[in-house]
Amino acid sequence: MLNKLGGIRLEPESLTWLLEPARFKAELLQRIASASHSIYLAALYLEDDEAGREILSALMAAKQQNPALDIKVFVDFHRARRGLIGHKGDSGNYLLYRKVNQEAAHPIEILGVPVKTREFMGVLHLKGFVIDNTVLYSGASLNNIYLQQFERYRFDRYYIIESSELASSMRQLMVTHLADDPAVSSLSQQPENEVLPAKVEIRNFKKRLAVAKYHFHKHKDGNRVTPLIGLGRKNNQLNRAILAMVDQCQESAFICTPYFNPPLALVRALNKHLRKGKRLDIVVGDKTANDFYISPDKPFNTIGGVPYLYEQSLRKFVRKQQWAIDKGLLNIHIWKHDDNSFHLKGVSVDNKRHLLTGSNLNPRAWALDLENGLLLTDESGAWAEQFEQEQAFILTHTERLYHYSQIDTVAEYPAPVKTLMTRINRVKADFLLKRIL
Numbered sequence: 001m002l003n004k005l006g007g008i009r010l011e012p013e014s015l016t017w018l019l020e021p022a023r024f025k026a027e028l029l030q031r032i033a034s035a036s037h038s039i040y041l042a043a044l045y046l047e048d049d050e051a052g053r054e055i056l057s058a059l060m061a062a063k064q065q066n067p068a069l070d071i072k073v074f075v076d077f078h079r080a081r082r083g084l085i086g087h088k089g090d091s092g093n094y095l096l097y098r099k100v101n102q103e104a105a106h107p108i109e110i111l112g113v114p115v116k117t118r119e120f121m122g123v124l125h126l127k128g129f130v131i132d133n134t135v136l137y138s139g140a141s142l143n144n145i146y147l148q149q150f151e152r153y154r155f156d157r158y159y160i161i162e163s164s165e166l167a168s169s170m171r172q173l174m175v176t177h178l179a180d181d182p183a184v185s186s187l188s189q190q191p192e193n194e195v196l197p198a199k200v201e202i203r204n205f206k207k208r209l210a211v212a213k214y215h216f217h218k219h220k221d222g223n224r225v226t227p228l229i230g231l232g233r234k235n236n237q238l239n240r241a242i243l244a245m246v247d248q249c250q251e252s253a254f255i256c257t258p259y260f261n262p263p264l265a266l267v268r269a270l271n272k273h274l275r276k277g278k279r280l281d282i283v284v285g286d287k288t289a290n291d292f293y294i295s296p297d298k299p300f301n302t303i304g305g306v307p308y309l310y311e312q313s314l315r316k317f318v319r320k321q322q323w324a325i326d327k328g329l330l331n332i333h334i335w336k337h338d339d340n341s342f343h344l345k346g347v348s349v350d351n352k353r354h355l356l357t358g359s360n361l362n363p364r365a366w367a368l369d370l371e372n373g374l375l376l377t378d379e380s381g382a383w384a385e386q387f388e389q390e391q392a393f394i395l396t397h398t399e400r401l402y403h404y405s406q407i408d409t410v411a412e413y414p415a416p417v418k419t420l421m422t423r424i425n426r427v428k429a430d431f432l433l434k435r436i437l
Contacts, residue, residue, distance in 0.1 A: 006218025285342030
């Protein structure tokens with residue numbers, strides 16, 4: 001399947017690794033300032049905080065300096081129109097967009113993409129910042145912690161890809177399937193004349209998105225990059241590529257995911273991979289490095305149970321695969337660095353194929369959210385050393401598991417968490433929760 005996909009030819013020197021969020025932010029700002037014809041940013045959200053406002057100010061400055069500059073920012077519609085979870089009184093990022101554009105001589109387009117009628121049913125998880133002929137790719141959104149505005153950071157992966165054809169392909173998909181669709185609306189409309197998409201348009205929108213594809217001239221040899229997109233369980237090109245990567249792996253696979261809750265199809269593929277005697281390294285965040293983790297010394301609420309659900313999912317998997325750990329086939333690496341958080345995603349096999357993606361490799365990503373990814377095929381081995389160096393960098397703050405008993409049981413959790421987990425298990429709600437979180 002992977003060979004049939006084809007890809008855009010890519011020179012070895014066209015790919016750059018940034019590794020750190022501060023470097024990524026600096027590169028993004030520099031590229032925005034020097035853009036000549038277009039800036040297309042796609043992220044889950046552009047936050048109303050110091051880093052988000054800095055990015056937005058850079059975009060506005062670029063537009064005022066060059067009014068002909070085509071600037072489009074795509075964020076999730078529902079996420080932009082609500083406050084942060086657990087933060088009362090925050091009315092949504094769209095108020096910032098409205099204010100900034102109202103004051104500008106030359107406004108920019110900030111578009112809300114409603115993948116589903118409700119946020120819990122699916123969000124815009126498309127990634128990629130396309131500036132002129134360059135693609136900056138990361139799973140990061142745009143706010144303080146993702147861009148390490150202060151001391152804390154949310155660790156992700158960060159790449160620069162110089163390719164006019166890839167940039168054009170990604171830009172064209174955002175125009176055709178997002179900007180030009182009647183379900184997508186401006187998030188900076190003034191309240192007196194605001195027009196929002198009808199629910200019937202949003203329901204039909206997901207059907208149109210489900211058949212969206214990147215278009216490019218396909219090459220089936222040499223070093224190349226293949227942009228992939230997917231929404232829903234059926235005919236999901238991105239999901240199929242991930243399964244094919246694991247299935248076609250000859251020696252070893254390296255997988256990063258912030259939340260260990262793999263879809264059943266992926267669990268089966270990984271089990272098969274191990275039974276064939278192939279090595280598997282999985283890097284996953286510690287529960288304390290989860291976005292929703294609440295320290296025991298702070299007031300607990302229900303959303304704080306999410307990291308513990310994921311940890312129990314990991315414990316169950318490791319316990320079943322203890323034999324593979326004992327044989328040295330399975331290596332689980334738990335990432336933890338101070339009070340920072342972990343957001344890495346991606347799959348590499350045999351150090352020849354590398355999927356850069358924002359997909360969390362969980363049931364929600366595989367069925368509900370609009371996801372994309374860039375599959376790099378390294379036939380010449382030109383990128384092998386750099387990917388090995390990146391993996392070593394990722395493993396810097398990890399601890400390897402040697403036995404499932406190293407993972408806490410429910411009985412060892414703080415009392416409020418233990419009570420919540422007991423209730424969830426009693427009504428067998430964990431199955432449903434793992435599909436939507």
